[in-house]
Amino acid sequence: MSSMQANIEQKLQSLAPTFLSVINESGNHSVPPNSETHFKVTMVSDQFEGLAAVRRHQQVYAVLAEPLANGVHALALHTYTPLEWGLRQESSPASPDCLGGSKQA
Amino acid sequence: MDIMDTIKQQIEQNAIILFMKGSPSAPQCGFSMKASQALMACGKRFAYVDVLSNPEIRQNLPVYANWPTFPQLWVNGELVGGCDIIMDMSEKGELKTLVDTIDDSANG
Numbered sequence: 402m403s404s405m406q407a408n409i410e411q412k413l414q415s416l417a418p419t420f421l422s423v424i425n426e427s428g429n430h431s432v433p434p435n436s437e438t439h440f441k442v443t444m445v446s447d448q449f450e451g452l453a454a455v456r457r458h459q460q461v462y463a464v465l466a467e468p469l470a471n472g473v474h475a476l477a478l479h480t481y482t483p484l485e486w487g488l489r490q491e492s493s494p495a496s497p498d499c500l501g502g503s504k505q506a
Numbered sequence: 507m508d509i510m511d512t513i514k515q516q517i518e519q520n521a522i523i524l525f526m527k528g529s530p531s532a533p534q535c536g537f538s539m540k541a542s543q544a545l546m547a548c549g550k551r552f553a554y555v556d557v558l559s560n561p562e563i564r565q566n567l568p569v570y571a572n573w574p575t576f577p578q579l580w581v582n583g584e585l586v587g588g589c590d591i592i593m594d595m596s597e598k599g600e601l602k603t604l605v606d607t608i609d610d611s612a613n614g
Contacts, residue, residue: 454594455587462574469574475537476575478590494593502527502534502558 405437405468412464413444419483420445420491426477430499441477443493445486454480509566517580520553521608525567526577527558534558537589541577544596550605581605 410423422443427436442461449457457480462469465476479493507515516523522545528534530542545552557564557576568574571585579586581604586592595601 454591455585458587458591459572462572466574474575477537478588494590497536497540497589500528500534500536500539502538 405473406440409440409442409465409468409473412468413442413461415464416444416446416448416460418444418446420486422493426496429496430475431501432474438472438474439477439496440473440475441479441493441496443479443481445481445483447483449480449482509562510570513563513567513570516553516555517583520580521582522550522552522605523580524552524554524577525557525563525580526554527556529556530554535576537575538577541579541589541592544592544601545579545605547596548602548605550608551610552605581608 406423406425410421413421413423420443424441425437425439426441427439428434430436430439432438444461448460452460458478461478461480462476465473469476477496481489524542524545526533526535526538526542528538530546533539533542542554555563557567564576567578571578573585573588575588577589577592579588579592586595586604592601595604
């Protein structure tokens, strides 16, 4: 497991996940091999109960401020309560393909 | 004008505004492409800002919004969310419901 992936997983423990998946999707994007720039996070927590998605994502972003300031460029976020996760039959959507925009950045 | 004032003005003066990488017709990022396509599918006019050609906005909007990435959809002065939220709402039909509440005369 990459160091950034472990860092993200460790930091997200503070939101008390009952399920957590952090996948490095950097290989799908226009970045050098073995990059740690694009991640997909799927997370289930009781703490998301009663919160709109935008607030859930802001909580995750706040916890991950340090990685986001230090090289993490994209974070696909899928945040569910245990009930929502069950209704989705425990699956999260796929991330979109890259279009190469960061080459201009 | 201060960049934060510019951002505030853009968000206040456009009832539906998408901050994205590239344009809806030539998106430069997969997340921005999916978001702009979902929004276009709602059939409502919307404003957009290409943050790749507006580096000051790209740099400062995340601070203003407390949201570090793009795209960002704002409706009625409120942050709706990024690509994942937009796609989820689109699949549930909630995105169209939301933008259909906007009166076109208020939608610069």
